[in-house]
Amino acid sequence: MKKIIFILLSVLFCLLGFGQGSQPERVVNMDTARNLTVINSSCYLFIDSEHVESPASVLNRKFKPLAEVVNSRYIAPQLVPATYYLKFTLRNDSAVTEKYYLYPGKVYRFFQLFKEEGGRLKALPTTGVTTGFIPFTVEANKTTTYVLQARFFKTPFNDIQATIVAPHLLGSYQSRMYNTLTEKKVVGIILSGMLLMMIIMTLLNYFITKKIEFLYNSLYSLFMFLLIFWTTYLGFHPGWFKGIFLSYIDMFLLIVGTVFYILFTRHFLESYIRYPRIDKLFKYEIMALLALLVVFSIQHFCFDNYALELLAENIIKIAVLTAGIIYIVLALVQRNSLLNYLAIGVAIQVFCYIISLGLTLFHANPTPLITSPFFYFELGVICSVLFFLLGLFHKNRQELITNIKEQEALKMEAEKQQFENKLSIYKAQQEERNRISADMHDDLGAGMTSIRLYSELAKSKIGKESIPEINKISSSADELLNKMNAIIWSMSSHNDSLGNMVGYIRSYATEYLESAGIEHNIIIPERLPAIEVNGTIRRNVFLVIKEALQNIIKHSGATKVSIKMTKEREGLALIIKDDGKGIDFNNIRPYSNGLTNMKKRMADVEIEFSIRNNDGTEIMLYKKTM
Template identity: 30%
Template sequence: MYFTKSLPLCMSFTKTSVLIRFVCCATIIFLVGINTGFPQATDSNWLDVSKVRFQKLLSKHCEYAEGPKKLMTAGEIISQPFQKRDFKTLHPGIPLHLIEKNFMMRIRAWNSSDTIEEFYFTPGYYARNLVIFKADPSDIAGTIHKIPDSISRSTIYSGCRLLKLAPGEKAVYYVSLNFIRTNANSFSPYFIEKDFLRYWLKNVKHRNPLADIITYIIAGILLLMIFYSLAVYLQSRNKEFIFYSVYALCSTILFFVKSYAISESNEWNYLYEEYLDFMIMGLGVYFYLIFVRRFINTKEDHPSMEKFLRVAQWILVGFLGIFSTIYFFTDQFVILYVLENYIIKVYMFGIGVVFVWYSLKKKDKLLNYLAAGNFALLAFSVVSLLLLLGVKFNKSGELASIFNNGLLYYEVGIVLELMFFLSGLAYKNRRDLTERVQERERFKLENERKEFEKQIAIVTTRQEERDRISADMHDELGSGMTAIRLMSEIVRTRMKDQAFPELEKISNSANDLLGKMNSIIWTMKSSNDTLESLVAYLRSHALEYFESTPIVCRVQVPEHIPPTVMSGEKRRNIFLSVKESLNNILKHAHATEVTIQIILKEKQLIIKVSDNGVGIDTEKLRRFGNGLSNMKRRMESIQGDFMVENDRGSVITFVSPL
């Protein structure tokens, strides 16, 4: 009975004891939690900077917010609705709508060590208007303040800010920034140990040394092409090489700066990434179109392509002007992005497709070289554009950064285009050289033809004049000399009882002059300018000359005399030389026989005049020395030869080329 009555009391006491114990344990845990800063309960929210080794990616330790694009005040930034976000959606590309807004971060950090911790914060590269606020977590609104750039900005890398935490200090950092207007943004926030910044920066700038080496090699090749194009221009003054050198210069600047200035955090690089790189590419395409027009001479050889390329140039200039206007006078990025990647680049691609189609249709070898280069450039440009728009190849390790490097594919396309261009240039130079040689030959032949016609006209005029003079001499002088001879003969006949030696002299002189005049007429008459005429005249003269003398004359001529032209000058000198030799034989040789051999041998005319006389006596050579010298002089004047020898009489040889 006692026990039964006391049971509720015992149960009441037990409940009270358990409650007291629970309260005591909770109090102890609370006090311990205050002293230790709740490390176990807040590991996912607070980052211990003393545990950071080298660098720490902050994506899992940040909360994010976005707002209108403006400079945020301390009160505005703490009122933003920060929340966790999937970091994968922000790396490596930034959503387009975030680039047009103010992007904010909230980071909770504390220092568990007993020394001051100094570390750098960077949001990645290509972030403008970076502002950092610091606040005590126990009183955020009352302690938040801006960290001045003059104190926090790194002199090594302007994209970093130096932060400090005292021993045991906790702080909430608010970060406000604007992404630059390019799809090359890469958001990767880091805490970096102060002494590790230089190594971190080196790794960022040279994260893919193989791709950088390839880029620098290609830039060097293009630089050589610039010098080559300028050298060709200075030698040939072909203006198309000026335009190609500008195109190569634009490509060189595009590749070199893109690789060398990667991740640089300054306004110049921001301007380059946002605007200049695309404008340089557009200007390069513009000058390349001018080069193509001049290189293949579209104005004369391909008028339809000339119109197309000329219109395409000005449309491209209009697009670049619209792009520049939107960039400088608005803060829009989505419009710029669409205009650059989906309109202008597609338009450039379309120009290349039309050119390749036209070149293949025409089947011109030079056009085919350029078409092959443009096709290679178009193909690799498409791959490059797809990579810039987010398409990636499934590669791992270092190969991933190479195969997923859009710039590298564009560089490969440029190199292939350059190779085909050089092949086309070699073909064009060879073709132009052949055409120039042919043109020179045509010009030379034309000049020779004109000169020949001129000489023919001169020769014809001379022949006509010779024929006229010979006809006049025959008609006028010949008849006069014949009349003198006849009258002297008539007078002598009538006065035969009286001797007048003067009349005999007049008659002989008239006969002699008439013979000489006939020789001159024969020489001057153009119809006698043949070898056959010369042989016939020599034979006739020799036989007639010795007809009334005791000397027997024999003339041996070839059975066949080829039709060979001989000028009047050459006939005259040969005839007068042979005539002089016959005269010397008649006067001095005391011969009874004379033999004249006319021989045709190896394009030479050989005339041998031999007699059976006393030969040529060196003691008496002076008596007819003038005659021999005259014969020698005449034969040398026509590039001939003259020889005298004794062989049972005298032998005189005349040699003349035919």
């Protein structure tokens, strides 16, 4: 029984295998096919992993339906380096030779189209490597088998999308492929524009300040701009340059851009001065990234093992992430506000990179924006640059505050030096005034006192007989001595106070009015403010009061005089009032300078002067002290 069942199963498998083996290959009828036709279902594939086959021998190999060999969206990494032979058969039932274009897929670095003739492959003139579209013809009333020999670039985005395009639809098909605005393309264009503006801004900062960190940041932004812009632009552009970019240039831009970002960070934070340990780590990161770039380049250009190259690429991405994580940890340890701005940007960038790397490793569908690995990469780059701008604003603000403080300190130092110089000059002047007043008191005072004494002695010896000249000498000596005492008093810096001036004026006025036989009343506040009054002010005030008292005695006919000092709201007032006949402003002698001189002396020391009739003559001096 078991033998019978075994025989029946063997016969069944043989029949199935015969049926499959004898199944004819599909033929695409170009008369019934549309002008734009995807022929993947009618294509057959042979993969030469060892690169040992040639167009002369490949027809003897077993081609399998494309769907059986490639059952995922992209070619598996271990199969990317192989040579691919794609076979398809077209039938043209029309009476004329038709021209078409073959679009095999996105990122081929080489392809050659062959036509089968008499059991052998004949090479056709093949162009379109740079555009991705291969022109060819299908002869009239013939069924022709074509074989496309091709090799892919080393990218994770290789696919086979065999499409036949009629010539009159080629332009519209390419335009739709190149110019269709998707969410990814719109976001890429917007982010590219933002990066371009940041490049211009940082370059302007570099040309203005000549600080090398702005040049490094602009180079970082430039490399990221090129990476994002070309990835966005080439997303739907097949051709040779796209393959070169996706297989090598994008990784080169990422690594070199990261190196420039680390160089920017070193100079922006001045880590070589402030944080030597962090600076040493930055140097090690730069050397490690450059070493990985060299290894990646050798692997890419010298070896054909794409799986190993892909592993190296992922190691580089992990190394970049590790550098970012170390940067964040160092920022948390250092607790520096400027470092924190950059660290926040790097933290967001690292988070986005992790999402991007995870989506890549798990082969997520990159078409939707939310699952596109490159979208998260773009988002991380923009966030890092934005937080750099915030850090730049913070640093410029701190530098501005520091510069203002330094300028204020220099200004204060200069003002202090100027004040000290003025103080030294003032002290020297005061000392010179004191010396002159002392010399006048000692020498001239003694001389004038002698003249006065000698004139008095002469008068006593003469007796009752009066000689006018001797009397004149005596009175002149007495007057000159009083004037000299006033000058000495005004010159001495020891008298530079309000109390001293008030005391001197009260003493003079009392003696002067008593000698003239005029009743007087002097009222001074008990507590005078401690105000410094220099010699010029004291002398001018004294001379004005002296002139006023002389005018009272000579012209007013007064019997009473009051001198009163009062504290006003913002200063002090001194009022001199008599009970005389007052002043006639319309009958002042034309050549009298007394009143004019009084006004000028007060104006010179910024004291307000006023005179009026108020039951006699009233003169008021007012000085603001607040």
